[in-house]
Amino acid sequence: MALGRKVFVASSVFFAFVDRANPRHNEASAYFRYFAEEHFQVFTSYLAIEDTYRQIREKISPSLAKDFMRGIMLSNINILYPSESDAKAALKALVGYVSTDLSLKDAQAAVLANRNQIGQVATFDYLHPLFGLTAFYLPV
Numbered sequence: 610m611a612l613g614r615k616v617f618v619a620s621s622v623f624f625a626f627v628d629r630a631n632p633r634h635n636e637a638s639a640y641f642r643y644f645a646e647e648h649f650q651v652f653t654s655y656l657a658i659e660d661t662y663r664q665i666r667e668k669i670s671p672s673l674a675k676d677f678m679r680g681i682m683l684s685n686i687n688i689l690y691p692s693e694s695d696a697k698a699a700l701k702a703l704v705g706y707v708s709t710d711l712s713l714k715d716a717q718a719a720v721l722a723n724r725n726q727i728g729q730v731a732t733f734d735y736l737h738p739l740f741g742l743t744a745f746y747l748p749v
Contacts, residue, residue: 614648615726615728616644616651617652617654617721617731618657618730619653619734620653620661620714621733622731623637623653623657628665628669636733636747640745643747650687651686654718655689662678689725699720700713700716722740723739728743730742730745
């Protein structure tokens with residue numbers, strides 16, 4: 610059992626997991642199965658949860674969005690909330706980043722992962738190279 614294994618889950622993975630019609634649903638399901646089998650500590654941010662809730666509510670149904678929140682509340686997923694210094698660090702990363710593609714949500718996720726010593730991010734979106742974070746891939 611590897612207790613030190615940590616992963617940060619982005620909203621794109623949560624949404625693909627909930628939406629069975631999503632082309633990446635099977636991959637998202639495999640991620641969560643692997644995290645459970647290998648005893649990963651799973652983290653996410655308040656903004657990722659809020660973004661997933663909003664997407665489910667708008668694209669699928671309000672009742673499923675509510676069920677998603679109930680599931681998150683009952684799960685072992687650690688939700689990271691930004692402190693004032695985290696918010697300032699995210700703003701600094703956003704303003705100082707070369708590309709205009711970086712969103713505040715992604716900058717804040719990178720800061721929270723870095724500050725909590727989480728090196729891998731499970732995402733289906735582009736992962737900006739901040740703080741040495743790497744994308745999570747299932748082992749072959």
